[in-house]
Amino acid sequence: MKDLGFILASWIITLGSIGVLALVTVRRARELSSRVPDEHKPWV
Amino acid sequence: MDLTPRHVPEPRRSSRRLLPVVVAVLASVIGLVIVVMFLTSSIDYYCNVDEVGVREGCDDTRRVRVQGSVDEGSLQSRAGNTSFVMSFNGVSLPVNYEGEPGGVFQECIPVVAHGRIVDGVLLATRIEVKHSNEYEAENADRLEEAEKSACS
Amino acid sequence: MTTGTATTRVIGWIAILTTAWVVVSAFFLTPADVIQGDSVRIMYVHVPTAWIAYLAFVITAVASGCSLVRKHRTLGFDRVAGASAEVGVLFMAMTLITGSLWGRLTWGTFWQWDPRLTTTLFLFVTYVGYLAIRRVDVDPVRRARRSAVIALLAVLEIPLVHFSVVLWRSLHQEASVLNTDGDVRLDGLMLFTLFSGVVAFTLMFVWLVMHRQRLTALSDVERVVGLDASIAARRAEHAGGVRAT
Numbered sequence: 001m002k003d004l005g006f007i008l009a010s011w012i013i014t015l016g017s018i019g020v021l022a023l024v025t026v027r028r029a030r031e032l033s034s035r036v037p038d039e040h041k042p043w044v
Numbered sequence: 045m046d047l048t049p050r051h052v053p054e055p056r057r058s059s060r061r062l063l064p065v066v067v068a069v070l071a072s073v074i075g076l077v078i079v080v081m082f083l084t085s086s087i088d089y090y091c092n093v094d095e096v097g098v099r100e101g102c103d104d105t106r107r108v109r110v111q112g113s114v115d116e117g118s119l120q121s122r123a124g125n126t127s128f129v130m131s132f133n134g135v136s137l138p139v140n141y142e143g144e145p146g147g148v149f150q151e152c153i154p155v156v157a158h159g160r161i162v163d164g165v166l167l168a169t170r171i172e173v174k175h176s177n178e179y180e181a182e183n184a185d186r187l188e189e190a191e192k193s194a195c196s
Numbered sequence: 197m198t199t200g201t202a203t204t205r206v207i208g209w210i211a212i213l214t215t216a217w218v219v220v221s222a223f224f225l226t227p228a229d230v231i232q233g234d235s236v237r238i239m240y241v242h243v244p245t246a247w248i249a250y251l252a253f254v255i256t257a258v259a260s261g262c263s264l265v266r267k268h269r270t271l272g273f274d275r276v277a278g279a280s281a282e283v284g285v286l287f288m289a290m291t292l293i294t295g296s297l298w299g300r301l302t303w304g305t306f307w308q309w310d311p312r313l314t315t316t317l318f319l320f321v322t323y324v325g326y327l328a329i330r331r332v333d334v335d336p337v338r339r340a341r342r343s344a345v346i347a348l349l350a351v352l353e354i355p356l357v358h359f360s361v362v363l364w365r366s367l368h369q370e371a372s373v374l375n376t377d378g379d380v381r382l383d384g385l386m387l388f389t390l391f392s393g394v395v396a397f398t399l400m401f402v403w404l405v406m407h408r409q410r411l412t413a414l415s416d417v418e419r420v421v422g423l424d425a426s427i428a429a430r431r432a433e434h435a436g437g438v439r440a441t
Protein backbone atom coordinates (compact mmCIF):
# COMPACT_ATOMS: atom_id res chain seq x y z
CA MET A 1 0.00 0.00 0.00
CA LYS A 2 1.40 3.38 -1.04
CA ASP A 3 1.77 6.15 1.57
CA LEU A 4 0.98 3.70 4.36
CA GLY A 5 2.70 5.88 6.95
CA PHE A 6 0.37 8.84 6.34
CA ILE A 7 -2.71 6.61 6.22
CA LEU A 8 -1.82 4.73 9.41
CA ALA A 9 -0.93 7.99 11.17
CA SER A 10 -4.39 9.40 10.37
CA TRP A 11 -6.17 6.38 11.80
CA ILE A 12 -3.91 5.89 14.82
CA ILE A 13 -4.00 9.57 15.82
CA THR A 14 -7.80 9.70 15.51
CA LEU A 15 -8.75 6.41 17.16
CA GLY A 16 -5.92 6.80 19.69
CA SER A 17 -7.08 10.26 20.81
CA ILE A 18 -10.67 9.11 21.16
CA GLY A 19 -9.48 6.06 23.11
CA VAL A 20 -7.36 8.23 25.43
CA LEU A 21 -10.31 10.60 26.06
CA ALA A 22 -12.53 7.59 26.83
CA LEU A 23 -9.97 6.18 29.28
CA VAL A 24 -9.41 9.51 31.02
CA THR A 25 -13.19 9.98 31.31
CA VAL A 26 -13.79 6.52 32.81
CA ARG A 27 -10.90 6.89 35.26
CA ARG A 28 -12.06 10.32 36.46
CA ALA A 29 -15.66 9.03 36.69
CA ARG A 30 -14.51 6.19 38.97
CA GLU A 31 -12.59 8.60 41.16
CA LEU A 32 -15.49 11.07 41.53
CA SER A 33 -18.16 8.37 41.87
CA SER A 34 -16.51 7.05 45.01
CA ARG A 35 -16.95 10.47 46.66
CA VAL A 36 -20.54 11.13 45.53
CA PRO A 37 -23.44 9.10 46.98
CA ASP A 38 -25.68 7.18 44.53
CA GLU A 39 -28.74 9.34 45.30
CA HIS A 40 -26.99 12.17 43.44
CA LYS A 41 -26.62 10.02 40.29
CA PRO A 42 -29.95 10.18 38.45
CA TRP A 43 -28.71 7.73 35.80
CA VAL A 44 -28.29 4.93 38.37
CA MET B 45 -23.16 27.68 65.94
CA ASP B 46 -19.88 28.74 64.39
CA LEU B 47 -19.73 27.53 60.78
CA THR B 48 -16.56 29.25 59.72
CA PRO B 49 -14.33 26.66 58.09
CA ARG B 50 -11.83 25.28 60.55
CA HIS B 51 -9.46 24.18 57.84
CA VAL B 52 -9.39 26.89 55.22
CA PRO B 53 -9.30 24.97 51.93
CA GLU B 54 -6.09 25.38 50.00
CA PRO B 55 -6.74 27.92 47.26
CA ARG B 56 -6.56 26.58 43.70
CA ARG B 57 -3.09 27.17 42.34
CA SER B 58 -3.08 30.52 40.61
CA SER B 59 -1.67 28.95 37.43
CA ARG B 60 -4.69 26.58 37.30
CA ARG B 61 -7.10 29.46 37.75
CA LEU B 62 -5.34 31.55 35.16
CA LEU B 63 -5.03 28.87 32.50
CA PRO B 64 -8.62 29.11 31.14
CA VAL B 65 -8.33 32.90 31.00
CA VAL B 66 -5.03 32.66 29.11
CA VAL B 67 -6.49 30.08 26.69
CA ALA B 68 -9.61 32.22 26.12
CA VAL B 69 -7.52 35.32 25.41
CA LEU B 70 -5.19 33.35 23.13
CA ALA B 71 -8.17 31.89 21.24
CA SER B 72 -9.59 35.38 20.73
CA VAL B 73 -6.28 36.74 19.45
CA ILE B 74 -5.70 33.77 17.13
CA GLY B 75 -9.32 34.04 15.87
CA LEU B 76 -8.83 37.73 15.13
CA VAL B 77 -5.54 37.07 13.31
CA ILE B 78 -7.22 34.34 11.22
CA VAL B 79 -10.03 36.69 10.18
CA VAL B 80 -7.91 39.78 9.56
CA MET B 81 -4.83 38.25 7.97
CA PHE B 82 -5.94 35.02 6.34
CA LEU B 83 -9.71 34.84 5.82
CA THR B 84 -9.89 38.09 3.87
CA SER B 85 -7.08 37.03 1.51
CA SER B 86 -8.36 33.48 1.11
CA ILE B 87 -11.91 34.30 0.03
CA ASP B 88 -10.93 34.13 -3.61
CA TYR B 89 -8.10 31.68 -3.31
CA TYR B 90 -7.19 31.77 -7.00
CA CYS B 91 -7.82 33.42 -10.37
CA ASN B 92 -8.66 31.24 -13.34
CA VAL B 93 -6.26 31.37 -16.28
CA ASP B 94 -8.73 33.38 -18.41
CA GLU B 95 -9.03 36.04 -15.67
CA VAL B 96 -5.33 36.91 -15.44
CA GLY B 97 -4.88 40.57 -16.34
CA VAL B 98 -8.64 40.94 -16.81
CA ARG B 99 -10.35 40.52 -13.47
CA GLU B 100 -9.75 42.81 -10.51
CA GLY B 101 -7.20 41.27 -8.15
CA CYS B 102 -5.76 39.07 -10.91
CA ASP B 103 -3.17 41.57 -12.17
CA ASP B 104 -0.29 39.97 -14.02
CA THR B 105 2.10 42.50 -12.51
CA ARG B 106 2.13 41.00 -9.03
CA ARG B 107 2.24 37.60 -7.36
CA VAL B 108 -0.80 35.54 -8.36
CA ARG B 109 -2.43 32.17 -7.70
CA VAL B 110 -3.70 30.80 -10.99
CA GLN B 111 -5.99 27.83 -11.53
CA GLY B 112 -6.23 25.74 -14.68
CA SER B 113 -5.92 22.19 -16.00
CA VAL B 114 -2.56 20.78 -17.06
CA ASP B 115 -2.73 20.36 -20.85
CA GLU B 116 -2.30 16.86 -22.19
CA GLY B 117 1.16 16.34 -23.70
CA SER B 118 2.50 19.62 -22.32
CA LEU B 119 4.23 18.25 -19.23
CA GLN B 120 8.02 18.18 -19.35
CA SER B 121 10.42 17.38 -16.51
CA ARG B 122 14.10 18.03 -17.01
CA ALA B 123 16.85 18.16 -14.37
CA GLY B 124 14.45 18.91 -11.54
CA ASN B 125 12.64 21.56 -13.57
CA THR B 126 8.96 21.08 -14.46
CA SER B 127 7.20 22.93 -17.24
CA PHE B 128 3.68 22.58 -18.55
CA VAL B 129 0.82 24.57 -20.02
CA MET B 130 -2.31 25.16 -17.97
CA SER B 131 -5.63 26.12 -19.53
CA PHE B 132 -9.05 27.30 -18.49
CA ASN B 133 -11.98 28.39 -20.64
CA GLY B 134 -9.89 28.18 -23.81
CA VAL B 135 -7.10 30.42 -22.50
CA SER B 136 -3.65 28.92 -21.87
CA LEU B 137 -0.66 29.92 -19.76
CA PRO B 138 2.80 28.31 -19.81
CA VAL B 139 4.15 27.47 -16.35
CA ASN B 140 7.70 26.88 -15.23
CA TYR B 141 8.41 25.37 -11.81
CA GLU B 142 11.80 24.62 -10.32
CA GLY B 143 11.17 21.31 -8.67
CA GLU B 144 8.82 18.39 -8.87
CA PRO B 145 5.24 19.14 -7.87
CA GLY B 146 3.94 16.92 -5.06
CA GLY B 147 0.56 15.32 -4.49
CA VAL B 148 -1.20 13.62 -7.39
CA PHE B 149 0.19 16.07 -9.97
CA GLN B 150 -0.26 14.77 -13.52
CA GLU B 151 -1.55 15.84 -16.90
CA CYS B 152 -5.25 16.71 -17.27
CA ILE B 153 -5.62 17.54 -13.57
CA PRO B 154 -6.61 20.99 -12.24
CA VAL B 155 -3.80 22.75 -10.39
CA VAL B 156 -3.22 26.05 -8.62
CA ALA B 157 0.17 27.59 -9.39
CA HIS B 158 1.58 30.40 -7.19
CA GLY B 159 4.09 32.81 -8.69
CA ARG B 160 4.80 35.79 -10.94
CA ILE B 161 4.16 36.13 -14.64
CA VAL B 162 7.31 37.17 -16.52
CA ASP B 163 7.22 37.50 -20.32
CA GLY B 164 3.97 35.54 -20.51
CA VAL B 165 5.29 32.60 -18.45
CA LEU B 166 4.17 31.90 -14.90
CA LEU B 167 7.32 31.33 -12.86
CA ALA B 168 5.79 29.20 -10.12
CA THR B 169 7.19 28.83 -6.63
CA ARG B 170 4.46 26.43 -5.54
CA ILE B 171 2.12 24.02 -7.29
CA GLU B 172 -0.97 22.55 -5.64
CA VAL B 173 -3.27 19.95 -7.09
CA LYS B 174 -6.95 20.82 -6.95
CA HIS B 175 -8.61 17.44 -6.59
CA SER B 176 -12.21 16.91 -7.73
CA ASN B 177 -14.95 15.62 -5.40
CA GLU B 178 -15.31 12.35 -7.32
CA TYR B 179 -14.07 9.07 -5.89
CA GLU B 180 -13.85 6.07 -8.18
CA ALA B 181 -12.36 2.62 -7.78
CA GLU B 182 -8.99 2.14 -9.38
CA ASN B 183 -8.92 -0.43 -12.19
CA ALA B 184 -7.60 -0.53 -15.75
CA ASP B 185 -10.88 0.50 -17.46
CA ARG B 186 -11.46 3.32 -15.02
CA LEU B 187 -7.93 4.66 -15.52
CA GLU B 188 -8.49 4.94 -19.26
CA GLU B 189 -11.94 6.46 -18.76
CA ALA B 190 -10.63 8.95 -16.22
CA GLU B 191 -7.76 10.02 -18.44
CA LYS B 192 -10.05 10.44 -21.44
CA SER B 193 -12.70 12.40 -19.56
CA ALA B 194 -10.17 14.58 -17.77
CA CYS B 195 -8.58 15.73 -21.02
CA SER B 196 -11.68 15.83 -23.19
CA MET C 197 -21.72 3.02 40.55
CA THR C 198 -19.79 5.17 38.05
CA THR C 199 -21.07 7.03 34.96
CA GLY C 200 -21.67 3.79 33.04
CA THR C 201 -25.08 2.20 32.56
CA ALA C 202 -26.43 -0.69 30.53
CA THR C 203 -27.20 1.76 27.69
CA THR C 204 -23.68 3.20 27.55
CA ARG C 205 -22.20 -0.31 27.67
CA VAL C 206 -24.35 -1.42 24.70
CA ILE C 207 -23.47 1.77 22.78
CA GLY C 208 -19.80 1.28 23.61
CA TRP C 209 -19.69 -2.29 22.35
CA ILE C 210 -21.60 -1.48 19.15
CA ALA C 211 -19.19 1.44 18.58
CA ILE C 212 -16.17 -0.87 18.97
CA LEU C 213 -17.64 -3.49 16.60
CA THR C 214 -18.64 -0.90 13.98
CA THR C 215 -15.20 0.71 14.18
CA ALA C 216 -13.56 -2.69 13.70
CA TRP C 217 -15.67 -3.22 10.56
CA VAL C 218 -14.77 0.25 9.23
CA VAL C 219 -11.05 -0.42 9.76
CA VAL C 220 -11.25 -3.78 7.96
CA SER C 221 -13.29 -2.33 5.11
CA ALA C 222 -11.19 0.84 4.76
CA PHE C 223 -7.86 -1.01 4.68
CA PHE C 224 -8.67 -4.35 3.06
CA LEU C 225 -11.98 -4.25 1.18
CA THR C 226 -12.38 -0.85 -0.44
CA PRO C 227 -10.42 -0.16 -3.62
CA ALA C 228 -7.86 2.57 -4.11
CA ASP C 229 -9.12 5.69 -5.87
CA VAL C 230 -8.41 6.13 -9.56
CA ILE C 231 -6.57 9.45 -8.97
CA GLN C 232 -5.73 9.57 -5.26
CA GLY C 233 -4.67 5.94 -4.93
CA ASP C 234 -4.52 4.63 -1.35
CA SER C 235 -4.68 8.05 0.29
CA VAL C 236 -8.47 7.85 -0.18
CA ARG C 237 -8.44 5.57 2.90
CA ILE C 238 -7.89 8.70 5.02
CA MET C 239 -11.31 9.96 3.86
CA TYR C 240 -13.11 7.26 5.91
CA VAL C 241 -11.84 8.89 9.09
CA HIS C 242 -11.56 12.54 7.94
CA VAL C 243 -15.14 13.02 6.71
CA PRO C 244 -16.94 11.33 9.66
CA THR C 245 -14.92 13.30 12.23
CA ALA C 246 -15.81 16.54 10.40
CA TRP C 247 -19.53 15.71 10.23
CA ILE C 248 -19.69 14.60 13.87
CA ALA C 249 -17.86 17.76 14.93
CA TYR C 250 -20.56 19.81 13.15
CA LEU C 251 -23.23 17.67 14.84
CA ALA C 252 -21.54 18.16 18.22
CA PHE C 253 -21.54 21.95 17.87
CA VAL C 254 -25.19 21.97 16.75
CA ILE C 255 -26.10 19.87 19.82
CA THR C 256 -24.13 22.30 21.97
CA ALA C 257 -26.18 25.18 20.55
CA VAL C 258 -29.53 23.37 20.95
CA ALA C 259 -28.74 22.32 24.52
CA SER C 260 -27.55 25.86 25.27
CA GLY C 261 -30.80 27.30 23.93
CA CYS C 262 -32.76 24.85 26.10
CA SER C 263 -30.66 25.77 29.14
CA LEU C 264 -31.65 29.41 28.69
CA VAL C 265 -35.34 28.70 28.10
CA ARG C 266 -36.01 25.86 30.55
CA LYS C 267 -34.63 27.45 33.67
CA HIS C 268 -35.50 24.59 36.05
CA ARG C 269 -33.20 22.29 34.02
CA THR C 270 -30.50 24.81 33.15
CA LEU C 271 -27.60 22.80 34.55
CA GLY C 272 -28.64 19.52 32.93
CA PHE C 273 -28.76 21.08 29.47
CA ASP C 274 -25.58 23.03 30.11
CA ARG C 275 -23.68 19.85 30.96
CA VAL C 276 -24.81 18.26 27.70
CA ALA C 277 -23.73 21.43 25.84
CA GLY C 278 -20.29 21.39 27.45
CA ALA C 279 -19.73 17.66 26.96
CA SER C 280 -20.79 17.86 23.32
CA ALA C 281 -18.43 20.79 22.67
CA GLU C 282 -15.52 18.94 24.33
CA VAL C 283 -15.96 15.92 22.07
CA GLY C 284 -16.63 18.19 19.08
CA VAL C 285 -13.34 20.02 19.59
CA LEU C 286 -11.46 16.71 19.71
CA PHE C 287 -13.17 15.54 16.50
CA MET C 288 -12.50 18.87 14.79
CA ALA C 289 -8.82 18.62 15.74
CA MET C 290 -8.75 15.16 14.19
CA THR C 291 -10.43 16.57 11.05
CA LEU C 292 -7.68 19.18 10.74
CA ILE C 293 -4.86 16.69 11.34
CA THR C 294 -6.17 13.97 9.00
CA GLY C 295 -7.08 16.58 6.38
CA SER C 296 -3.57 17.95 6.56
CA LEU C 297 -2.05 14.48 6.04
CA TRP C 298 -4.44 13.82 3.13
CA GLY C 299 -3.61 17.25 1.68
CA ARG C 300 0.11 16.47 1.64
CA LEU C 301 -0.54 13.33 -0.39
CA THR C 302 -3.14 14.81 -2.76
CA TRP C 303 -2.57 18.55 -3.04
CA GLY C 304 1.15 18.37 -2.30
CA THR C 305 0.92 20.59 0.78
CA PHE C 306 0.04 20.07 4.44
CA TRP C 307 -1.71 23.41 4.80
CA GLN C 308 -2.90 26.32 2.73
CA TRP C 309 -4.96 29.35 3.75
CA ASP C 310 -7.87 28.57 1.46
CA PRO C 311 -11.49 29.33 2.50
CA ARG C 312 -12.39 25.82 3.79
CA LEU C 313 -9.21 25.29 5.78
CA THR C 314 -9.21 28.82 7.18
CA THR C 315 -12.88 28.76 8.26
CA THR C 316 -12.44 25.27 9.77
CA LEU C 317 -9.46 26.46 11.82
CA PHE C 318 -11.49 29.48 12.90
CA LEU C 319 -14.36 27.21 14.00
CA PHE C 320 -11.91 25.06 15.99
CA VAL C 321 -10.35 28.08 17.70
CA THR C 322 -13.82 29.45 18.53
CA TYR C 323 -14.81 26.27 20.38
CA VAL C 324 -11.44 26.04 22.17
CA GLY C 325 -12.24 29.55 23.43
CA TYR C 326 -15.76 28.42 24.37
CA LEU C 327 -14.37 25.54 26.45
CA ALA C 328 -11.86 27.87 28.12
CA ILE C 329 -14.62 30.31 29.06
CA ARG C 330 -16.64 27.46 30.56
CA ARG C 331 -13.77 26.86 32.96
CA VAL C 332 -13.37 30.48 34.02
CA ASP C 333 -16.57 30.51 36.09
CA VAL C 334 -16.80 28.27 39.13
CA ASP C 335 -20.50 28.96 39.67
CA PRO C 336 -22.39 26.44 37.45
CA VAL C 337 -25.43 28.69 36.79
CA ARG C 338 -23.32 31.66 35.73
CA ARG C 339 -21.17 29.32 33.63
CA ALA C 340 -24.30 27.98 31.93
CA ARG C 341 -25.68 31.42 31.01
CA ARG C 342 -22.44 32.88 29.74
CA SER C 343 -21.43 29.86 27.66
CA ALA C 344 -24.96 29.44 26.23
CA VAL C 345 -24.77 32.85 24.57
CA ILE C 346 -21.36 32.05 23.05
CA ALA C 347 -22.56 28.65 21.81
CA LEU C 348 -25.60 30.18 20.12
CA LEU C 349 -23.37 32.65 18.26
CA ALA C 350 -20.58 30.17 17.43
CA VAL C 351 -22.92 27.68 15.73
CA LEU C 352 -23.55 30.26 12.98
CA GLU C 353 -20.04 29.53 11.70
CA ILE C 354 -20.95 25.99 10.63
CA PRO C 355 -22.88 26.89 7.43
CA LEU C 356 -20.04 29.25 6.57
CA VAL C 357 -17.51 26.40 6.89
CA HIS C 358 -19.61 23.84 5.03
CA PHE C 359 -20.55 26.11 2.13
CA SER C 360 -17.19 27.93 1.95
CA VAL C 361 -16.22 25.68 -0.97
CA VAL C 362 -19.36 26.74 -2.88
CA LEU C 363 -19.44 30.41 -1.87
CA TRP C 364 -15.76 31.07 -2.60
CA ARG C 365 -12.95 29.62 -4.67
CA SER C 366 -11.26 26.99 -2.60
CA LEU C 367 -8.43 24.50 -3.03
CA HIS C 368 -10.57 22.05 -1.07
CA GLN C 369 -12.99 20.10 -3.24
CA GLU C 370 -16.76 20.47 -2.93
CA ALA C 371 -18.67 17.92 -0.86
CA SER C 372 -19.08 14.50 -2.48
CA VAL C 373 -22.18 13.54 -0.48
CA LEU C 374 -23.77 16.52 1.26
CA ASN C 375 -23.52 18.78 -1.79
CA THR C 376 -25.88 21.30 -3.30
CA ASP C 377 -26.85 19.25 -6.39
CA GLY C 378 -27.74 16.10 -4.42
CA ASP C 379 -25.46 13.78 -6.44
CA VAL C 380 -23.32 11.24 -4.61
CA ARG C 381 -19.90 10.98 -6.20
CA LEU C 382 -18.56 7.86 -4.52
CA ASP C 383 -18.37 4.24 -5.65
CA GLY C 384 -20.63 1.73 -3.84
CA LEU C 385 -18.35 0.14 -1.24
CA MET C 386 -16.54 3.43 -0.69
CA LEU C 387 -19.86 5.07 0.14
CA PHE C 388 -20.93 2.19 2.40
CA THR C 389 -17.62 2.32 4.29
CA LEU C 390 -17.95 6.08 4.67
CA PHE C 391 -21.51 5.63 5.96
CA SER C 392 -20.30 2.93 8.40
CA GLY C 393 -17.63 5.36 9.56
CA VAL C 394 -20.27 8.00 10.25
CA VAL C 395 -22.27 5.44 12.30
CA ALA C 396 -19.16 4.35 14.24
CA PHE C 397 -18.05 7.89 15.06
CA THR C 398 -21.62 8.90 15.96
CA LEU C 399 -21.76 6.03 18.48
CA MET C 400 -18.37 7.04 19.92
CA PHE C 401 -19.63 10.60 20.19
CA VAL C 402 -22.85 9.55 21.99
CA TRP C 403 -20.91 7.33 24.40
CA LEU C 404 -18.40 10.07 25.20
CA VAL C 405 -21.06 12.78 25.64
CA MET C 406 -23.15 10.59 27.96
CA HIS C 407 -20.15 9.83 30.15
CA ARG C 408 -18.72 13.34 30.12
CA GLN C 409 -21.96 15.12 30.97
CA ARG C 410 -22.39 12.74 33.91
CA LEU C 411 -18.81 13.45 34.90
CA THR C 412 -19.56 17.19 34.98
CA ALA C 413 -22.67 16.45 37.06
CA LEU C 414 -20.55 14.43 39.53
CA SER C 415 -18.00 17.23 39.68
CA ASP C 416 -20.71 19.84 40.39
CA VAL C 417 -22.40 17.62 42.99
CA GLU C 418 -19.08 16.75 44.65
CA ARG C 419 -18.59 20.40 45.56
CA VAL C 420 -22.05 20.63 47.14
CA VAL C 421 -21.84 17.22 48.84
CA GLY C 422 -18.42 18.11 50.22
CA LEU C 423 -19.79 21.32 51.70
CA ASP C 424 -22.85 19.54 53.16
CA ALA C 425 -20.63 16.91 54.73
CA SER C 426 -18.42 19.57 56.33
CA ILE C 427 -21.47 21.34 57.78
CA ALA C 428 -22.90 18.06 59.09
CA ALA C 429 -19.57 17.19 60.69
CA ARG C 430 -19.38 20.58 62.35
CA ARG C 431 -22.95 20.25 63.63
CA ALA C 432 -22.12 16.84 65.11
CA GLU C 433 -19.02 18.27 66.76
CA HIS C 434 -21.02 21.19 68.11
CA ALA C 435 -23.73 18.91 69.48
CA GLY C 436 -21.05 16.76 71.14
CA GLY C 437 -19.44 19.87 72.61
CA VAL C 438 -22.75 21.12 74.07
CA ARG C 439 -23.44 17.73 75.71
CA ALA C 440 -19.92 17.64 77.19
CA THR C 441 -20.26 21.02 78.88
